[in-house]
Amino acid sequence: xxxxxxxxxxxxxxxxxxxxxxxxxxxxxxxxxxxxxxxxxxxxxxxxxxxxxxxxxxxxxxxxxxxxxxxxxxxxxxxxxxxxxxxxxxxxxxxxxxxxxxxxxxxxxxxxxxxxxxxxxxxxxxxxxxxxxxxxxxxxxxxxxxxxxxxxxxxxxxxxxxxxxxxxxxxxxxxxxxxxxxxxxxxxxxxxxxxxxxxxxxxxxxxxxxxxxxxxxxxxxxxxxxxxxxxxxxxxxxxxxxxxxxxxxxxxxxxxxxxxxxxxxxxxxxxxxxxxxxxxxxxxxxxxxxxxxxxxxxxxxxxxxxxxxxxxxxxxxxxxxxxxxxxxxxxxxxxxxxxxxxxxxxxxxxxxxxxxxxxxxxxxxxxxxx
Numbered sequence: 001x002x003x004x005x006x007x008x009x010x011x012x013x014x015x016x017x018x019x020x021x022x023x024x025x026x027x028x029x030x031x032x033x034x035x036x037x038x039x040x041x042x043x044x045x046x047x048x049x050x051x052x053x054x055x056x057x058x059x060x061x062x063x064x065x066x067x068x069x070x071x072x073x074x075x076x077x078x079x080x081x082x083x084x085x086x087x088x089x090x091x092x093x094x095x096x097x098x099x100x101x102x103x104x105x106x107x108x109x110x111x112x113x114x115x116x117x118x119x120x121x122x123x124x125x126x127x128x129x130x131x132x133x134x135x136x137x138x139x140x141x142x143x144x145x146x147x148x149x150x151x152x153x154x155x156x157x158x159x160x161x162x163x164x165x166x167x168x169x170x171x172x173x174x175x176x177x178x179x180x181x182x183x184x185x186x187x188x189x190x191x192x193x194x195x196x197x198x199x200x201x202x203x204x205x206x207x208x209x210x211x212x213x214x215x216x217x218x219x220x221x222x223x224x225x226x227x228x229x230x231x232x233x234x235x236x237x238x239x240x241x242x243x244x245x246x247x248x249x250x251x252x253x254x255x256x257x258x259x260x261x262x263x264x265x266x267x268x269x270x271x272x273x274x275x276x277x278x279x280x281x282x283x284x285x286x287x288x289x290x291x292x293x294x295x296x297x298x299x300x301x302x303x304x305x306x307x308x309x310x311x312x313x314x315x316x317x318x319x320x321x322x323x324x325x326x327x328x329x330x331x332x333x334x335x336x337x338x339x340x341x342x343x344x345x346x347x348x349x350x351x352x353x354x355x356x357x358x359x360x361x362x363x364x365x366x367x368x369x370x
Contacts, residue, residue: 024316024317025274025315025316025317026314026317027275027277027278027279027312027313028312028313028314028315029279029310029312030072030295030312030313031073031074032311033074033297033298033309033310033311034074034076034309035061035063035065035076036057036307036309037298037306037307037309038054038056038061038298038307038309039056039085039282039283039284039285039298039299039300039308040054040085040087040101040284041053041055041085041285041286041298042054042055042084042088042089042098043089043286043287043288044089044090044091044096044097045091045290046096047118048068048069048070048290048291049066049067049068049118049290050066050069050288050295051064051066051067051077051096051118052064052065052067052297053065053079053098054080054083054087054098054101056085056086056102056307057307059083059104059105060083060084060101060102060103060104061083062079062080062081062082062083063080064076064077064078064080064116065077066118067295067311069290069291069293069295077121078121078122078123080098080114080116080123081114081123081125082098082110082112082114083103083104083105084098084100084103084110085102086101086102086135086136087099087100087101087135088100088101088137088138088139088190089139090139090140090141090146090147090148091141092141092144092145092146092169093144093169094118094119095115095116095117095118096118097113097115097116097126097141097146099111099112099114099129099139099146099148099167100112100113100133100134100135100137100151101135109133109134109135109153110133111128111129111132111133112125113125113126113128113167114126126169126172127167127173129148129165129174130165130176131149131176132153132161132163134150134151134152134153134186135151135186136152136186136187136188136202136235136236137150137151137152137190138150138180138189138190140190140192140197140198141192142195142196143219144169144170145166145169146166146169147164147166147167147177147217149161149162149163149164149180150162150163150164150182150184150185150186150188150190150199150202151186152185152186156205157205157206158184158204158205158206159184160184160185160204160206161184162179162181162182162183162184162185163179164176164177164179164180164199164217165177166219177222178222178223178224180215181215181224181226182211182215182226183204184204185204185211186202186203186235187202187235187236188201189201189202189236189237189238189248191239191240191241191246192241193241193244193246193266194241194244195266196217196218196219197216197217197219198215198216198217198264199215199217200212200213200214200215200230201213201214201233201234201235201237201251202235203235208254209233210234210235210253210254211233212229212230212231212232212233213226213229213230214226214227214228214230214264215227227264227269228264228269228270230248230271231262232253232258232260233253234251234253234258234283235252235253235283236251236283237250238250238251238287238296238299239287240287240289240294240295240296240314242289242292242294242314243263243292245264245265245266246263246264246266247261247262247263247264247274247287247294247314248262248264249261249285249287249296250277250281250283250285250296250299251283252283252284252302256281256302257281257282257283257301257302257303258281259276259277259279259280259281259282260273260276260277261273261274261277262274275314277312278312279310281301281302281303282299282300282301282302282308283299283302284299284300285297285298285308286298293314293315294313295311295312295313296311296312296313296314297309297311297312298311
């Protein structure tokens with residue numbers, strides 16, 4: 001019985017250490033996105049899976065990929081019906097949506113929207129965006145509705161629009177909402193927290209001005225509130241929402257692309273510097289979050305114009321004690337010994353040796369001292 005007590009104390013100690021260590025996050029490289037390297041991809045999350053598609057590599061792309069973080073594997077899914085880049089995207093009630101962007105062949109700007117159904121791996125065209133077709137716009141979903149607007153309807157110098165629309169998937173309809181209060185622009189960023197939407201940053205090529213303003217959108221009263229500016233004026237940044245905070249990572253201005261990352265604290269209306277991205281500087285990448293872990297990848301390097309396909313996660317830093325879930329496998333030979341089968345999550349690039357130990361299960365019988 002003494003041995004059993006020691007094992008139980010060991011497991012409790014490990015759990016306590018993990019709870020503290022889980023507060024320290026770090027970047028780790030994961031499996032590269034298959035297919036062509038690209039910038040301007042769209043993305044969304046459905047359940048515990050990430051989805052990425054489209055973007056640009058010599059022309060806009062149609063391919064579409066599913067990422068499973070459990071086994072770190074990408075799987076190609078049905079192509080999107082349109083080849084688009086710098087499109088808007090969001091997910092609602094188990095479906096993904098892609099709207100707008102620059103389509104190929106040619107460089108036309110579309111207002112088409114398509115819904116992805118993961119249950120049968122199919123796409124279905126839905127109601128088109130009713131505003132002027134735009135690209136490089138802000139998009140997010142909150143409280144069962146999708147939002148899209150604030151983008152470019154022409155060449156680099158515009159025209160730009162700051163109108164803003166809400167999509168209701170139940171009625172398959174769009175409704176115009178209060179316009180974005182900042183200046184019209186493109187390369188804008190949009191993301192939602194659990195309560196509010198946020199839109200900001202971007203670029204006006206007509207006057208060569210990058211923006212660092214940041215606005216909160218309240219869908220319950222259809223109103224905008226200006227918040228603390230982002231530390232830098234950038235366009236085409238990426239993001240994810242974890243730990244009840246919004247994280248913005250990378251982006252570009254006229255001279256540089258960046259690897260910096262900051263988190264936005266809604267309660268204190270403040271930006272805090274976080275660990276910089278460990279890959280090369282880039283812009284027009286994608287980001288999403290699954291189970292409180294951030295994911296980020298692709299994009300293009302500003303100095304070399306190199307297109308990228310690498311992929312990373314931002315997750316709790318691992319130590320030898322970082323076991324969150326322990327799975328026991330009973331010994332089928334004598335029914336007494338059980339081995340720790342696995343400790344999850346393992347977020348390293350390569351698997352590490354699993355933590356092994358013995359426990360006494362005894363299958364409900366009196367345990368022998370061994």
